[in-house]
Amino acid sequence: MKTIFRLLRWPLGQIVIFVDWITRPKIPVYAAEKRDELDVNTAKMKLYHFKQCPFCVKTRRNIRRLGLNIETRDARNDPQWNSELINDGGRYQVPCLRIVKEDGSMEWMYGSKEIIGYLDKRFG
Template identity: 35%
Template sequence: MTTENYELFIMPGCPFCHRVLDYMGEHGIELPLRDITQDREAESRLIEVGGKRQVPCLFIDGEPLYESSDIVDYLAEHLS
């Protein structure tokens, strides 16, 4: 599996982020993580590309996918 086209934007205290991270852990999925509370550049990019500061957000080839349930569904279909 290649992860070069994926980035997951998160915040540590976000329960929806934890839902996605738990799913990834249970299925052995590793993606580049961008903690927007620690990485201001990632936060700016998330807002610039996605138009809002909402996490979790999975960038797929630079296109944002929001909502934890949609992200988990995508991971299940494409990366599990």
């Protein structure tokens, strides 16, 4: 059973990516001033993710819908992001949003629901 799931995981993940691609939300266009303000704020955020993870797809779609530029970091394939997520974040789970706060401290926010709720509240 485990082997079947492993074999199906990749094609299913590709289907998720394809469906996401054909139904992508439109990126809103902001006035230059608002765009700059958003970019300054989101420069302090990084999204640790897996390309095929459905929770990450959901989170990335929300980021796109809000028109945010948040750097994504592939925590499955890139050893640096993988190790940062585990050692600094504390858990090997994606999506995870790393936020640099006003005082310079770092928050590692786990869970698609929490991340989407936070971004909606802050930028929606």
